[in-house]
Amino acid sequence: MKVQVEELSPIEKKLSIEVENARVAEELTRAYSALGKQVKMPGFRQGKVPRRLLEQRYREQVEDEVIQRVMQSAWMEAVREHKLEAVAPPQVTNNSGLKADAPFSFEARVEVKPKVEAKDYQGLPLTRSETQVEDKEVDDRLEQLRQGMARLEPVEGRDTAQMGDFATVDYVATVDDKEFPGSKAEGVTVELAPGELVESNVAALEGAKVGETKEVDYTFPADYRVEDVKGKTARFKFTVKGLKKKVVPELNDEFAKESGEAQTLEELRAKVRADLETGKRNKAQGEERDAILKGLIERNAFEVPRGMVDRTIDNMLENRLRAMARMGMDPRQLNLDFNRLREDLREEAIKEVKGALLIEAIAQKENIQVSDEDVEKKIEELAKEANQAVSVVRTYFKGPEERQGLSLRLREEKTIEFLKGQAKYS
Numbered sequence: 199m200k201v202q203v204e205e206l207s208p209i210e211k212k213l214s215i216e217v218e219n220a221r222v223a224e225e226l227t228r229a230y231s232a233l234g235k236q237v238k239m240p241g242f243r244q245g246k247v248p249r250r251l252l253e254q255r256y257r258e259q260v261e262d263e264v265i266q267r268v269m270q271s272a273w274m275e276a277v278r279e280h281k282l283e284a285v286a287p288p289q290v291t292n293n294s295g296l297k298a299d300a301p302f303s304f305e306a307r308v309e310v311k312p313k314v315e316a317k318d319y320q321g322l323p324l325t326r327s328e329t330q331v332e333d334k335e336v337d338d339r340l341e342q343l344r345q346g347m348a349r350l351e352p353v354e355g356r357d358t359a360q361m362g363d364f365a366t367v368d369y370v371a372t373v374d375d376k377e378f379p380g381s382k383a384e385g386v387t388v389e390l391a392p393g394e395l396v397e398s399n400v401a402a403l404e405g406a407k408v409g410e411t412k413e414v415d416y417t418f419p420a421d422y423r424v425e426d427v428k429g430k431t432a433r434f435k436f437t438v439k440g441l442k443k444k445v446v447p448e449l450n451d452e453f454a455k456e457s458g459e460a461q462t463l464e465e466l467r468a469k470v471r472a473d474l475e476t477g478k479r480n481k482a483q484g485e486e487r488d489a490i491l492k493g494l495i496e497r498n499a500f501e502v503p504r505g506m507v508d509r510t511i512d513n514m515l516e517n518r519l520r521a522m523a524r525m526g527m528d529p530r531q532l533n534l535d536f537n538r539l540r541e542d543l544r545e546e547a548i549k550e551v552k553g554a555l556l557i558e559a560i561a562q563k564e565n566i567q568v569s570d571e572d573v574e575k576k577i578e579e580l581a582k583e584a585n586q587a588v589s590v591v592r593t594y595f596k597g598p599e600e601r602q603g604l605s606l607r608l609r610e611e612k613t614i615e616f617l618k619g620q621a622k623y624s
Contacts, residue, residue, distance in 0.1 A: 199217050199218065199275065199276070201279065201280065203280055203282075207501065208500065208501060209312050209502065211282060213273070213280075215276055215305070216302070217302045217303070219299060219301050229260050230260060233260060234249070239251065264296070265296065269290055277308075282308070284310055285509075286503065288306035290306050291305045291306075292305075309506075311555075312502065314498070314555045314556060316560045319498075321622050322493040322620070323489075324490070324618065324623050325624055326624070329475065330478075331474045336474065347447055347453070347456065348446045348447070349445050350387075350443070351442060351443060351445050352441070358406070359390055359407070361390050361404055362390060362443070362444070363390045364387055364388070364390070365388055365403055365406075365441055366387055366438075366439045366440040367386055368384045368385065370434075371435070373432045379424055379426065388403070396419070402414045408438050411438075415431055415433055417429070417431045418430055418432065449463065453466075454466040486614070486618060491553035491556075491557075492549075494553065494557075502551045507544065510547040510550050511543050511544060554610070560613055561612070564613070564616060566613050568605045573608065576604060
């Protein structure tokens with residue numbers, strides 16, 4: 199087999215491949231032999247049909263299959279022989295077909311991983327982020343927890359709605375005296391508070407009595423999801439069925455136990471502070487990583503293959519869909535425009551691909567290594583963060599691909615720390 203490699207750009211090669219006729223003939227013999235064992239023809243026992251008859255009837259089908267098989271195997275051999283790091287399937291051109299007593303030739307254009315030599319990566323400008331947690335932040339988070347654990351209880355001693363109440367209502371709505379999708383409901387809970395009716399805030403019910411019907415006009419937002427009522431004014435007829443009030447638990451040891459996070463308020467406060475500190479540290483690390491990648495990319499210009507970017511977009515999109523599922527949302531019901539989502543993610547994906555290549559180049563240049571001990575230590579850290587047994591987390595990284603992925607992640611973390619040590623903070 200003959201292979202000629204032409205560099206079209208730092209990220210694309212063209213391979214001109216010529217496969218000797220004997221190899222093609224061998225593949226054809228193998229294909230017709232396999233076909234002959236399956237084909238039945240009158241006058242011949244199965245497996246004894248002459249090849250010339252098979253060629254007369256099945257030549258085009260067999261040659262197409264052989265061409266595909268020969269191109270696939272020859273292409274893979276060429277890539278291995280010339281040590282090309284292909285990042286996407288090749289674009290193959292074959293205009294000649296199979297010819298008797300002649301080599302088979304084809305061309306393959308392929309995107310390859312660029313060779314990156316990172317330069318000027320010392321002294322990157324960074325801003326030091328604040329990670330200290332103030333007492334007010336702890337108090338605010340505890341208040342959020344209190345509000346989240348609040349319960350609704352029936353209002354006693356009055357039947358007139360007041361601001362801050364939660365009313366159970368039935369409603370019927372019309373636009374131009376016509377009903378529309380979602381214009382009727384029973385037993386809905388709304389809050390008497392300023393805000394948008396579409397967010398269940400109906401301050402206009404203040405003063406309404408239980409059993410009373412009150413009419414309210416409301417103009418829907420111009421971008422509302424129901425096409426029939428976008429930007430239009432609807433008349434709602436609310437019938438108040440009952441009143442409830444929010445009861446917020448007191449901030450004490452009992453509240454801490456009910457939260458499921460601690461046994462005492464002091465323990466809960468300490469845990470909230472620790473969680474806030476962890477969140478701030480993680481945010482600061484993310485911001486510093488982004489700033490480092492931005493600085494590296496600005497100082498090192500190079501192209502990246504579309505195949506690598508598309509694969510990164512695939513991963514980003516998959517992660518976002520998984521996050522939606524964890525939040526209880528079904529992506530299939532959201533009518534998502536995946537083509538638009540992919541394009542929205544492209545710029546971020548290009549940054550990630552360039553950043554990863556630069557980090558890899560710096561790690562190689564600075565001889566930044568990850569040992570088995572580093573991997574085991576990271577597994578222990580992940581187990582502690584997830585509150586799981588180390589043995590359980592270790593099973594997640596049992597396979598070679600998973601372990602290699604964790605090792606690459608650790609090498610990036612080490613390289614980022616190295617760059618932070620060389621950076622100029624303001």
